[in-house]
Amino acid sequence: MDGNNTEMDENNTELSGDEIQSNPIDNDAKAVNIGSGVRVDGRIEGAETSDISGTLTGTLKSSNININSKGAFSGDMSGQEITISGSVDGEINSEDYLIVNNSANIKGVIEYASLQVSYGARIQGTLRHRGTVQSYTPISTDEVKEDEISENQEVDQ
Amino acid sequence: MALFGSSEKKSEVKTEFMFETDSIVNQSTLAKDIKINGSLESTDYIDFSGHLTGTIKSSTINLKPGSYVNGTVTADTVTVEGEVDGDIQAKDIYIKSTAKIKGNIRYHNIDIQNGSIINADLFYSS
Numbered sequence: 001m002d003g004n005n006t007e008m009d010e011n012n013t014e015l016s017g018d019e020i021q022s023n024p025i026d027n028d029a030k031a032v033n034i035g036s037g038v039r040v041d042g043r044i045e046g047a048e049t050s051d052i053s054g055t056l057t058g059t060l061k062s063s064n065i066n067i068n069s070k071g072a073f074s075g076d077m078s079g080q081e082i083t084i085s086g087s088v089d090g091e092i093n094s095e096d097y098l099i100v101n102n103s104a105n106i107k108g109v110i111e112y113a114s115l116q117v118s119y120g121a122r123i124q125g126t127l128r129h130r131g132t133v134q135s136y137t138p139i140s141t142d143e144v145k146e147d148e149i150s151e152n153q154e155v156d157q
Numbered sequence: 158m159a160l161f162g163s164s165e166k167k168s169e170v171k172t173e174f175m176f177e178t179d180s181i182v183n184q185s186t187l188a189k190d191i192k193i194n195g196s197l198e199s200t201d202y203i204d205f206s207g208h209l210t211g212t213i214k215s216s217t218i219n220l221k222p223g224s225y226v227n228g229t230v231t232a233d234t235v236t237v238e239g240e241v242d243g244d245i246q247a248k249d250i251y252i253k254s255t256a257k258i259k260g261n262i263r264y265h266n267i268d269i270q271n272g273s274i275i276n277a278d279l280f281y282s283s
Contacts (some may be wrong), residue, residue, distance in 0.1 A: 097271065117269035119249075127275045 024062075036070040052086070055112065069103045095130070189223060206239075218247075223256045224280075 025078065030048035034040055035093040038054035047147035049060035060077040070072050071086035085101040090108045098112045102120030111128045158241035170178040178183045187193075191207030206221040218232040224239030235247040237256040246263040254272030263280045 007277055032184070077238045100269075114271045115269055115275065116271040117252075119251075119266055119268040121267065122281045123267065124281045126278050129274045129276050 033069070036068075071103075073156075220256075 012131070022089045024043045026128040028136070030046065030074065032044055032047045032050040032052075034050075034052045034054040034056055034057065036053040040054065040056045041058055043059040044050065044056075045061045049059075049064040049066070050062040051061060051066045052060075052073055052115040054070075055072045056075070057073075058075045060073065060075065061079065062077075065079040065082040067082075067086040067088060067144060069083045069085040072088075073086070074089040076091045076093070077088070078095075080094070080096040081096070082092065082102045083099045083101070086089075086103070087105040088108065089106075092106070092108065092110045092112075094112045097114040097116070098110065100106065100115070100117040100121045100123065102125075103120045104118075106121070106123045106125065108125045109128065110123070110125065111130055112131045115127070115129075116147075117123065160181065160236070161215060163209070184204065185199055185202065186204040187197075187207045189206045193207065193209045194211060194251070196212040196214070197203070197205075197240075198213075199211060201211065201215065202217045202219075203215045203221045204221060205213065206224045208225045209228065210226075212231070213228070213246060214231045216232060217234045218230060219236045220226060220230070220239045222238045222243065225242075226240070227242045229243055230245045230247070234246045234249045234251075235245055236251040236253065237245070238253040238260060239255070241259040241260065243260045244263070245260070248265045250262065250264045250267045252258065252273050252275065253270045254270045256270075256273040256275070258273070258275045258277050261278050261280065263276075263282055265282060269275070
């Protein structure tokens with residue numbers, strides 16, 4: 001799978017190199033690629049795609065996040081489409097879908113809209129479904145609302 | 158002769174799964190309209206579609222779509238297609254797209270299909 005992907009990427013960069021006479025690593029791509037063995041500390045924001053095969057500590061905000069099987073991330077990450085095959089320690093916030101492959105090892109809080117976990121993956125922590133009311137509003141306000149509703153109903157009756 | 162042959166094959170296949178049975182798997186099916194307050198226990202296989210408040214314990218539990226459990230589910234293998242409010246404890250847990258889970262999940266192997274709604278704490282145990 002990985003081999004196919006890299007081949008495709010190479011083809012793409014060759015094509016774009018022919019069309020636009022620019023550096024193969026196009027700035028407009030908003031791509032972050034941390035190779036295996038590379039360690040990065042810090043904050044990444046506004047990225048389109050992030051491919052992490054090395055070690056990243058800090059905050060990652062990218063619409064597309066890939067933590068590959070050799071990749072390790074610790075900190076907060078948020079994105080739309082997230083795929084995790086490596087290890088993550090911290091918070092994952094996925095607006096769209098989150099795919100956890102069987103080689104993944106996750107510790108922390110996961111907030112998701114759509115979640116798929118392959119048999120064999122290790123997850124230790126909390127799962128929160130986005131859109132479930134109780135994950136957003138604190139319990140106290142819920143109780144108040146329920147009280148208000150019941151009172152209103154009584155008045156109606 | 159033919160009978161002996163087939164039963165031998167079956168038992169071989171079954172050892173690959175976790176059924177510790179010599180011949181037949183005891184399968185219990187509980188229909189939609191069943192409501193239980195208390196505990197439900199079996200040694201083999203439960204197909205559950207009803208409503209349960211309490212505990213359910215077996216080797217293999219299938220919580221079918223439309224089923225509701227408020228309490229504790231304990232088994233070697235659990236497949237969740239319904240709603241669970243409470244604790245699930247199993248070696249293998251399969252959560253299907255129709256599942257809705259709230260509570261704690263203790264597992265060794267977990268498989269989650271997208272579409273399921275899970276608000277739970279996950280505990281991996283080796």
